[in-house]
Structures are given as structure tokens and as C-alpha cells.
Amino acid sequence: MGGTLVLCPSYCDWLKVLRGPSFSGQLPLFSPEVIGLIADFLFELHPPKHSGNVENETICCVKPPWSDVEGFMQASPDTHGMGFERWVSVLIIRESQDWKVAFKVSHLIRHGLFPSGFADPLTFGRRELVCLDGTILPSESSTLAQFPRLRAVCVECHEDVRAATGVQRFAYRDVFSCLPPTVRHIEIKHAHGPDVNVISCVKRDCPELESLWLGRCTMFNRVPSCNFWDSFPHEHDSYISSEGTDGYAHSLGVELSPLRNLRSVRLGIYLVPSTTVLAHRLFHAxxxxxxxxxxxxTQLHPPLDPNPNENTQDPQPQPQLAQISDLIALLHQAPEKETCKECWQEFFAGTQSAEISATQILKGILPRLELVEWMNWFSPFHLGIRSCLPVIRVEVS
Structure with missing residues (x-):
């Protein structure tokens, strides 16, 4: 609920009872409108907040803990129905079979059924979906379009590549092919394919989009490595690079320019030199x-004695050159929690400058843009973000 709710003593006592794990006895005689207000209060959704680790969050709203609403759900058939209508506003699709359940409750959205009380039809009845890996089957790529009031969606896209024959071992595919026009917030997680595929779909189907999060499969969130990175261990500069960042920002801004209401963008790239990981793990560490x-x-397996004694008759045998498998193991080792002081000294100033410049370019093309977020190499486990608030530069003559 948007406003402040003043609770009378009996109202407060009833909330305590309903929030408990069990309930028995007779309900106080509140009107359906008041019970609706109680339900709104108990089931209130909270906007997503950055936790410091993008793997632990989504773009979708957060529901209250089940323990906070269990008593209300079990109090009576009427309260169960009211609570259920609110609870299913945010669903997690864990397996492909879960779509059957989602479609069964989607009539609450399609037919505009709202619970008793003063629920706001503009906010209640919306649908938010979190689709885990593999839940959108290739034959059902249009599934999301079947939710006509879908407001926010997070899609795990790690399966956007498939095995292929010939020289190219993998081929990209679109995990979803269409979206309903009601979508305002969309997040992509763990993608391998180019962002332009998702952007093209969004521009076509969701012209009123407000938030776009484009996450990628990286060496930091895929430990051990997946088949894709086993095959392309030298391609990590697709998301770790400080070269050409202004050109990238301009191209991205042009692609996004039809989205006139876009206010927030989160990009799954690190604006640090592409050699940063090797510099840190081979030398700083x-x-x-x-x-x-x-x-x-040569430097993954350094010489056993970097300063051999010239008088030594039998020099020590030197290790063989490192293999690709050694490089993959190094890149996909468990990411570090602590920030490296040497990395900060060498790379932070340049990274900050690149982020600010790229953000300003995006702002110049997307005037309603309020927030740009970049992946943060300097964060714990390298899984945090750096937020840039774009400002319009005014030249004074």
C-alpha cells in the first residue's frame, strides 16, 4: 500500500495472530474492505534492491516471507482466496511443468478479478515471472506472450546456445521469441549470445519498457566453466574490456533509442582492461x-628457479608450457572476495573514467535515462555493480 496505515489495537492483535504459523478460533467481525486492507499490508511487494551480488537478486519484486502470511492464508477459505490472488502475482518457474500451474492461475489476471477491498487494479493483478534455466522449452518460445498483464520478467538464458555440427561447435538461439506489450521491466541472466537479439525483441514487443538488465555468463558466475567457455576460452574480452567503450555506448544507445521510456539499464560488462584477470591472478596474487x-x-607455470646459478652443472628441468585446460581452470576458479589493492591502483581510475564517459553518451541518446549500472570488478567475488547517475552537461559560454 502506498500510504501509511494506522492500526487500531484489535487490528494489530489480529495481524499478529494471522502472521503466526497456525490459527484457530473465530475471526473478528471486520468488513471485507478492512480485511482487504489487511491483505494488502501483509502481501505488500517490495522493489528489488541490490544485495552486492547480482546472482542473489532479480528485477522482479520481492514477496514477503511465507511465515508472515501463513496465518492469513490458513485463517479461512475467504482469506485463503484473497491471499492466494496476491501471492501468485510473483511466480518462480523452476521446471517446465510449472507452466501448467501458472496458466491455471492466469485467469485471475485475464478476467480482471481483484480481491475484496481497496486493491489498486493498476498494481494488483500484475504478473511478475522468474524463469529459471531450461524452463522455456525451444518449442514453447512464445510462452511469455500468453500472460497479457506481465509487468516484469527475469529469464535465465544460459541455454541460448546449442551444439552444432561443422566448424562452429555452437549456434545461438532465442530463448523467448515474443513478449506481451505490458512488460515494463526485463532481466536476462547468464546469456552467451549478443544483446542485440534481446533488444530487437523488446523494441518490437515492449515499446514502453522502463528497465533493461542484460546479464551474461562469465567466468565469475560459472564455476566450473560451462561447455561454451571450454570451447571459447579466449573470448572473455566480449564482456571484459576497456577498449572502444565510447563506441560501444554509442552503438548501444542507437539500438535502444526507440525505447523512449527507458529509465534504467544494467549491462553485464566490465570496463577494465581485458588482461586484468591474468594480471591479478598470475601476478598480483x-x-x-x-x-x-x-x-x-609461460607465466601460468613460471620457471622453478627464475635466477639459476650459472655455475650449476645440471640446470633444473623447466616445466612445459601451460595448456588450454590450465588457462580455463585459472579463469574459472572461485572468484576472490577481497578487493585487490594492486588492481585498484592500476585500473580503478581508468575504469571510472570509461564508465562515466560511456554513461554520458547513453544519456545523450536516451534523454529519460536515470541510471546506468556496470559490472564491478572491484566488488566482492566480482559480482557487484557500479551505478552511474547520468547528468546532462551544460556548456556555459
Missing amino acids: RNLPVPPVINWQ
């Missing part, structure tokens, strides 16, 4: 100076 050029094959 070992308290070694970083050479001008990093050769991972």
Missing part, C-alpha cells in the same frame, strides 16, 4: 610485478 606483455602459457 603472487606479489609479483606485472610485465608489459602477459604470456599466460
Whole structure:
């Protein structure tokens, strides 16, 4: 509920009872309108907040803990119905079979059935979906379009690549092919394919979109590595790079320009040099100076004795060059929790400058943009974000 609710003593006592794990006895004689207000209060959704780790959050609203509403749901058939209508406003699709349940309750949306009381039809009755990996089958890529009041959706897109024959071992595919026009907030998680595929779908189907989060499968959220990164271990610069960031921002802004109401963008890329991971794990972590050029094959397995004694008759045998499997293991090792001081000293200033510049370019093309978020190498486990608030520069002559 948007306003402040003043609770009388009996009202407060009843809330305490209904929030309990069990309830027995006779309900106080409140009108359906008042009970509706209680339901609104108990089942109030909370907007998503950044937890410091993008893996632990979605763009969808957060429901109250089940323990807070269990008593209300069990108090009577009427309260169960009122609570159920509110509870299913945010659903997590964990398996493909869960769509059957989602479609069964979608009539609450399609037919405009609202609970008793003063629920706001503009906010209640909306649908928010979190679709976990593999739940949208290739043959059902239009599933999301069957929810005509879908407001926010988070789609796990790790299966946007499939095995292929020939020179290219993988081929991209669209996890979803269409969306209802009511969508205002969309998040993509763990994608491998280019962002432009999702953007094209959104521009066509959701012209009123307000928030767009584009997450990627990376070495930091895929430990151990998936089949895709086993096959393309040298392609991580697709999301870790400080080169050409202004050009990237301009191209992205042009692609997004038809979305006139877009206010928030979260991008799954790190604006740090593409050698940052090797510099950190091969040298910073070992308290070694970083050479001008990093050769991972020789430096992943350094010489046993970097300063051999010239008088030694039998020099120590040197290790063989590192293999691709060694590089993959290094890149996809468990990410570090602590921020590296050397990384901060070497890369932070340049990263901050690149983020600000790219954000300003996006703002210049998307005038209603209020927030741009970039992946943050300097955060715990490298899974946080850096928020940039774009401002319009005014030249004074």
C-alpha cells in the first residue's frame, strides 16, 4: 500500500495472530474492505534492491516471507482466496511443468478479478515471472506472450546456445521469441549470445519498457566453466574490456533509442582492461610485478628457479608450457572476495573514467535515462555493480 496505515489495537492483535504459523478460533467481525486492507499490508511487494551480488537478486519484486502470511492464508477459505490472488502475482518457474500451474492461475489476471477491498487494479493483478534455466522449452518460445498483464520478467538464458555440427561447435538461439506489450521491466541472466537479439525483441514487443538488465555468463558466475567457455576460452574480452567503450555506448544507445521510456539499464560488462584477470591472478596474487606483455602459457607455470646459478652443472628441468585446460581452470576458479589493492591502483581510475564517459553518451541518446549500472570488478567475488547517475552537461559560454 502506498500510504501509511494506522492500526487500531484489535487490528494489530489480529495481524499478529494471522502472521503466526497456525490459527484457530473465530475471526473478528471486520468488513471485507478492512480485511482487504489487511491483505494488502501483509502481501505488500517490495522493489528489488541490490544485495552486492547480482546472482542473489532479480528485477522482479520481492514477496514477503511465507511465515508472515501463513496465518492469513490458513485463517479461512475467504482469506485463503484473497491471499492466494496476491501471492501468485510473483511466480518462480523452476521446471517446465510449472507452466501448467501458472496458466491455471492466469485467469485471475485475464478476467480482471481483484480481491475484496481497496486493491489498486493498476498494481494488483500484475504478473511478475522468474524463469529459471531450461524452463522455456525451444518449442514453447512464445510462452511469455500468453500472460497479457506481465509487468516484469527475469529469464535465465544460459541455454541460448546449442551444439552444432561443422566448424562452429555452437549456434545461438532465442530463448523467448515474443513478449506481451505490458512488460515494463526485463532481466536476462547468464546469456552467451549478443544483446542485440534481446533488444530487437523488446523494441518490437515492449515499446514502453522502463528497465533493461542484460546479464551474461562469465567466468565469475560459472564455476566450473560451462561447455561454451571450454570451447571459447579466449573470448572473455566480449564482456571484459576497456577498449572502444565510447563506441560501444554509442552503438548501444542507437539500438535502444526507440525505447523512449527507458529509465534504467544494467549491462553485464566490465570496463577494465581485458588482461586484468591474468594480471591479478598470475601476478598480483603472487606479489609479483606485472610485465608489459602477459604470456599466460609461460607465466601460468613460471620457471622453478627464475635466477639459476650459472655455475650449476645440471640446470633444473623447466616445466612445459601451460595448456588450454590450465588457462580455463585459472579463469574459472572461485572468484576472490577481497578487493585487490594492486588492481585498484592500476585500473580503478581508468575504469571510472570509461564508465562515466560511456554513461554520458547513453544519456545523450536516451534523454529519460536515470541510471546506468556496470559490472564491478572491484566488488566482492566480482559480482557487484557500479551505478552511474547520468547528468546532462551544460556548456556555459
